[in-house]
Amino acid sequence: MPQESGPVREYKKTMSILVNKDSRILVQGITGKEGSFHTLRCMEYGTNVVAGVTPGRGGSIFAETSVPVFNTVEEAVRETKANVALIFVPAPFAADAIVESADAGIPLVVPIAEGIPPHDMVPVARYLDASTSTRMLGPNCPGLISPGDKCKVGIMPGAIHMAGKVGIVSRSGTLTYEAVGQLSGLGIGQSTCVGIGGDPVSGTTFVDVLRLFNEDTDTDAVVLIGEIGGTKEQEAAEFIKAEMKKPVASLIVGASAPPGKRMGHAGAIISGAAGRADEKVKALIAAGTSPIPTPGDIGATIQEILGK
Amino acid sequence: MKVHEYQAKALMAKFGIPVPKGGVAATPDEAKKVAKDLGGSVVVKAQVHAGGRGKAGGVKVVSNPDEAAEFTKSILGTQLVTFQTGPEGVPVTSVLVEETMNIVKELYLAMLIEPSTRSIVVIASEAGGMDIEEVAATTPEKILRAVVDPTVGLQPYQGRQLAYGMGLAPELVRPAADLMLKLYKLFVEKDCSQAEINPLVVTGDGRVLPVDAKLTIDDDAMFRHKDLAELRDAGQEDPLEAQAHDIGVIYVRLDGDVGCLVNGAGLAMATMDVVTNVGAKPANFLDVGGGADEERIRAAVGILLSDPNVKRVLVNIFGGILRCDMLARGLVAAYEDTKSTAPLVVRMLGTNAEEGRQVLSESGLNVTIAHTFNDAAEALRG
DSSP: OOOOSSOOOOOOOOOOOOOOOTOOEEEEHHHHHHHHHHHHHHHHHHHOOEEEEEETTTEEEEEEESSSSSSSSHHHHHOOOEEEEEEEOOOHHHHHHHHHHHHTOEEEEEEOOSSSOOHHHHHHHHHHHHOOOOOOOOOOOOOOHHHHHHHGEEEEEEEEEEEEEEEEESSSHHHHHHHHHHHHHHOOOOOEEEEESSSSSSSSSSHHHHHHHHTTOOOOOOEEEEESSHHHHHHHOOOOOOOOOEEEEEEEEOSOTTTTTTOOSTTTTSSSSSGHHHHHHHHHTTTTOEEEEEEEEGHHHHHHHHOO | OOOOOOHHHHHHHHOOOOSSSSEEESSSSHHHHHHHHHHHEEEEEEESSSSSSTTTTTTEESSSSSHHHHHHHTTTEEOOOOSSSOOTTOHHHHHEEEEOOOOEEEEEEEEEETTTTTEEEEEEEEESSOHHHHHHHGGGGGEEEEEEEEESOOOOHHHHHHHHHHTOHHHHHHHHHHHHHHHHHHHHTTEEEEEEEEEEEETTTSSSEEESSSEEOGGGGGGGGGGGGGOOOGGSSSSSHHHHHTTTOOEEEEESSSEEESHHHHHHHHHHHHHHHTTTBEEEEEEESSOOOHHHHHHHHHHHSSSOOOOEEEEEEEESSSSSHHHHHHHHHHHHHHHHOOEEEEEEETTTTHHHHHHHHHTTSSSEEESSSSHHHHHOOO
């Protein structure tokens, strides 16, 4: 039986803050509409995309690049030593794609798709934990980006980012861009921005990312952006209280949402008191984080923290 | 997707779960016939997608078929208002007529997918027939849970353990555990996001069966359950939410007057919060998503504007894949379609934001441009 609070998972050592210059990206679903569009944006940003996988398209070269396309992930890893899988496979087939990359030994998989049935993800999450050393970020997430290493593994607009020392971890995509926009506008750069995704059953948690930021010498402060629903923010608060050595600014959105209604993200639904915004805010303040008064004050709050 | 009690019970019966004898009726005559076939006293229950029906007058025990017909007549075609519905209520278009039972014990049983354990969890309680949140708050020791490992599924011992824990008599432990295993099978095979039986009852003649039943099928899994699509009762949904659902946009109607047009769920919630913070009230949650084209934006804004409560509109877009100019054109088209004059506060960032603002400023609409989140909020305050 899975443990109630989940064990601290040990992963193969990947890279200091998940991705960097040495990341070798493989794109599953590279020839699809979304996959090809975003692969090109990632490559423009400077990301080292080494392989694509689309069953039936093996042997071809992706678009006007020199990226080889393979039929299977196993073959792609053997030929290119890819170590991150960015997954654009559509929701109905995404679980299969995640397991394929995990079985090929890829240490970090990033499924972007929204709408993967939770009943597909429950056994996948269990399998990854119990039988592989693969870390999953997402699904239903924008991915992650390390601006200083020119490594963008996801769908975020690259141009708004700037290299620096603030880490961002968030359940939301566009709200993360909002945070980045505010920080860059004030001249405050980012170390790594991580979107953990809006689904109820997902891989990497706030705690996992906070732990990495805590140990990362390139990160001085962290922005944590949570939402209504679930208890992931409370778990983050416990970790921050017990172990976090760096200042954290926290924002919870959805205070104005009525209970019982799903606010877009499958995970953003208030069912029970713990899922409410005020409970999460309370826990994060008690843990010593600096509350961000409104979504317009993300940049200002961090500026104040760093100015101290 | 929520389904009606009678549909939930029919699905349960298909999976071998014992359910009360009864039938659904859409007219008083049908209700009378079902009651006659059942014989004796029956319970007539309004079929709506909301809890709290009993207290709202939607459930009645009657002693003969004529009374069943009479109560059915009185309730069909009305709007039932419960603590879970808005003040306008939900329409009653059918009733479930069931046998009455000699209930000796009321229990609680539910299944859900729990984010923190990333597993299916079975919740059981001896305190059935009550609000489970209340039970959890006041007597947490009465809430039992079993976390299911998907590798092996719910095990019979877990069912027995929960049954013993609820204080069931020895001869009822196996039937109760068996019911849980069947419900688990249904939960997994039909991609349920939630199943709740409250109360699950023990009858005087030694049966364990659901008296009320709620099932929610996961919307994201509907692609592999074409057969379940016909269970959708769009009449139970808010008409604007149902329209949005049909065009593939996520829209939740709220009770304020500021229409909100945003891309991304997190930013949409943040926008609603900011509206609330300045003392205004959002009329809706609307996430147009990243992949929307001009026609879908036009349709989505049309839905937003057709809410008569909307007096002004806040647009907050962080363009990425979504281009601001394309969004602006869809927005202007929807204003033309609906002849709306609701003033706009517009904040656009990212891809083609400048072009988007230009489209709006040339449209003749009443537009206030805001550059930051806080500017947008202040524009609503004023």
